[in-house]
Amino acid sequence: MANIQQVAEKAGVSVATVSRVLNHAASVSTKTRLKVENAIKELNYEPSMLGRNLRNSESRLLLVLLPSISNPFYTEIINGIQNTAISNSYNILLCETDSNPQRENIYFNMIKNKLADGVISMDPTVNRQKLTELAESHPVILCSEYDEGGSVPFVTIDSELAAYQAVKHLIRLGNKKIALINSDEKFLYARQRRSGYERALKEFGLPIREEWIYHTRDLEFQNGVQAMRMLLELEEKPTAVFAVSDTLAIGALKGINGSGLHVPNDLAIIGFDNISFSNMTNPTLTTVSQPMYKMGVTAANMLIMSIRGEQVESVVLDHDLIIRESTMG
Numbered sequence: 297m298a299n300i301q302q303v304a305e306k307a308g309v310s311v312a313t314v315s316r317v318l319n320h321a322a323s324v325s326t327k328t329r330l331k332v333e334n335a336i337k338e339l340n341y342e343p344s345m346l347g348r349n350l351r352n353s354e355s356r357l358l359l360v361l362l363p364s365i366s367n368p369f370y371t372e373i374i375n376g377i378q379n380t381a382i383s384n385s386y387n388i389l390l391c392e393t394d395s396n397p398q399r400e401n402i403y404f405n406m407i408k409n410k411l412a413d414g415v416i417s418m419d420p421t422v423n424r425q426k427l428t429e430l431a432e433s434h435p436v437i438l439c440s441e442y443d444e445g446g447s448v449p450f451v452t453i454d455s456e457l458a459a460y461q462a463v464k465h466l467i468r469l470g471n472k473k474i475a476l477i478n479s480d481e482k483f484l485y486a487r488q489r490r491s492g493y494e495r496a497l498k499e500f501g502l503p504i505r506e507e508w509i510y511h512t513r514d515l516e517f518q519n520g521v522q523a524m525r526m527l528l529e530l531e532e533k534p535t536a537v538f539a540v541s542d543t544l545a546i547g548a549l550k551g552i553n554g555s556g557l558h559v560p561n562d563l564a565i566i567g568f569d570n571i572s573f574s575n576m577t578n579p580t581l582t583t584v585s586q587p588m589y590k591m592g593v594t595a596a597n598m599l600i601m602s603i604r605g606e607q608v609e610s611v612v613l614d615h616d617l618i619i620r621e622s623t624m625g
Contacts, residue, residue, distance in 0.1 A: 297340075297342070298339035298340060298341040299341075300314050300315070300341070300343070302339055302341070303332065303335045303336055303339055303341050304335075306335040306338065306339060307328075307331040307332045307334070307335035308331065309328060309331065309332060313328060313332065314332050314335075317329050317332040317333065318343050354410075354413055354603075355410060355411055355412050355413055356385060356386050356387060356413065357386065357387050357388070357389055357411070357412040357413060358377070358381055358386050358387070358388045358389070358412065358413060358414055358415070358416065358596070358599060359388075359389050359391050359403055359406060359407065359412045359414070359415040359416070360374065360377055360388050360389065360390050360391060360415075360416050360418065361391045361393055361400070361403060361415060361416070361417040361418060361419045361422060362374075362390065362391070362392060362393070362418045362419055363392070363393055363394065363395055363418075363419045363420065363421055364392060364394065365390065365392050367515060367543065368542075368543070368571040368572065368573060369515075369541065369542075369543075369569050369571055369586075369588065370418060371571075371572070371588075372572075372588035372589045372592065373418065373439060373440070373588045373589070373591050373592040373595070374388075374390065374592060375589055375592060376588070376589040376590060376591060376592020376593040376594075376595075376596065377416060377439075377592040377593070377595060377596045378592075379592075379593070380592070380593045380596035380597055380600075381596050381600075384596075384600050386413070386596075386600065389412065391403045393419050393421070393422065395419070395421040397423060400422060400423055400426065401426075403415070404426060404427075404430055407430060407434050408430070408434070413435065413603050414434065414435030414436065414437070414599045414600075414602060414603050415430070415434070415435070415436050415437075415599075416436075416437045416438075416439050416595045416596065416599055417436065417437070417438050417439065417441075418438075418439045418440050418441065419441070420441035420483045420484070420485070421483075424443055424446070427448065428443075428446065428447060428448060431447065431448045435599055435602035435603045436448050436599075436602075437449055437450065437451070437595050437598045437599045437602065437608070438450035438451075438452075439451050439452075439591055439592070439595040440452055440485070440586075440591060441483065441484060441485060442484065442610070443484075444484060449598060449602070449608045449609065449610045450610045450611075451591050451594045451595050451598065451610070451611045451612075451613065452591075452610075452611075452612055452613070453586050453587070453591075453612060453613050453614070453615045454612055454615070455484075455485050455488035455489050455492065456488040456489070456491050456492040456495070457492060457615075458489075458492065458568070458584045458615045458617075459488065459489040459490070459491070459492025459493050459496075459538065459540070459568070459584075460492035460493070460495045460496045461492075461496075461584075461617055462492075462538055462566045462568070462584050462617060463492065463493050463496035463497065463538050463566075464496045464499075464500075465566065465582070465617060465619070465623065466536040466538065466564055466566060466623065467496060467497075467500050467502065469536075469564060469623060471535045471536035471564060472502055472535070473508070473532070473533070473534040473535045473536070474493075474497065474502070474508070474534060474535070474536045474537070474538060475508040475509070475510065475527050475534035475536070475537045475538070476489075476490060476493045476508065476509045476510070476537075476538050476539075476540075477510050477512065477520060477523045477524070477527075477537060477538070477539040477540065477544050477545070477548060478490055478509060478510070478511050478512070478540050479511065479512050479513075479514070479515055479540055479541070479544070480511060480512075480513065481511065485540070486540060489540045489568065490509070490540075493538055507530055508527070508530075508534050510523040510526055510527060512544060515541045515543050515544060516543060516547070517543050517544075517546060517547040517550070518547060519543075519544060519547060520539060520543060520544035520545060520546060520547020520548045520549075520550070520551065521547040521548070521550050521551045521554075522547075522551075523539075523544065523547070523548060523551070524537070524547065524548035524549075524550075524551025524552055524555075525551050525555075528551065528552070528555050528557070534563070535562075535563060535564070536563060536564040536565070536566075536623075537563060537564070537565050537566070538566050538568075539565065539566070539567050539568065540568050541567065541568050541569055542567035542568060542569045542570065542571045542573065542574045542581060542583055543571070544567070545565055545566065545567030545568070545574075545581055545583065545622075546567070546573060546574070546577055546581065548565055549565055549577055549579075549581070549622065552565070559579055559621075559622050560579065560621065560622055560623055560624055564582075564622060564623040565581065565582070565622040565623070566581075566582045566583060566584070566622070566623060567581050567582070567583040567584070568583060568584045568586075569583065569584065569585075569586050569588070570583045570584065570585035570586060570588075570616075570618055574618075574620075575620070577622075579620070579621030579622050579624075580620035580621045580622065581620055581621075581622050582617070582618065582619050582620045582621075582622045582623040582624075583617075583618050583620070584615055584616070584617055584618075585615060585616040585617070585618045586613075586615055587613050587614065587615070590613060591613060594611055594613065598611070
């Protein structure tokens with residue numbers, strides 16, 4: 297493979313002149329530029345992007361932090377980020393943190409050492425203090441999960457309102473005993489969705505019963521199965537369930553199907569996110585639809601604006617309630 301010295305030799309110019317041609321400097325004459333361009337073509341020379349980027353002090357690389365690649369919620373967001381990044385001549389690096397502080401430090405150091413230009417964090421377990429400190433001097437955007445009253449710009453939906461509307465839908469169908477399958481309330485989204493659940497119950501004068509609120513450790517399918525089994529062992533069983541993620545709701549659906557009960561006749565279920573699998577279950581799942589692709593596009597655009605030094609405002613996108621078979625009588 298040819299190097300820059302061979303190009304310079306063939307064109308009869310200095311290495312510095314070849315470099316100026318590659319960087320489109322105006323100081324090179326047309327005649328010299330053509331000589332260099334012909335030498336590049338003949339030798340099939342490809343300039344090192346790394347070399348050029350180091351000179352420009354940019355990597356054209358965006359980091360995307362997420363807790364786990366296996367969660368289907370992130371798939372469409374990543375598509376939105378990637379398509380937007382590529383159309384703006386950036387690449388993305390997916391960084392699975394696995395909620396591990398040492399991994400986080402590696403990724404934060406990549407930004408500090410200019411190996412990446414900015415970061416989009418979708419990890420609710422990320423060290424907030426370190427991320428906020430990083431954001432003081434580097435471009436950082438939060439996507440989906442964010443800090444209330446924090447200084448880092450974010451893109452999200454109104455989780456409290458979405459949960460309220462989902463539970464209100466269950467109440468309007470005649471359900472008075474509504475359970476909540478929630479994740480760990482150290483996460484903001486879990487607290488917001490519980491708050492929406494409670495607001496709907498209070499509005500209709502229904503009791504908030506602790507035994508009908510089940511907390512899972514993770515958002516995995518199996519956690520939903522386990523949560524539903526526990527709820528079905530109660531003396532007074534709920535007639536409807538609101539789960540804070542589709543993976544939990546689909547697990548709950550399996551738990552009900554395995555118990556001999558029927559959805560929605562015996563129990564209605566609503567999930568949250570509208571992942572692709574929610575339309576493939578039997579029965580299909582009623583769910584809150586987050587505009588995941590749009591969230592990714594918005595986060596990437598916000599990050600690129602931030603890299604350019606532009607002011608960025610936080611964005612709250614709209615959601616929808618998608619009504620399917622799991623809540624239809």
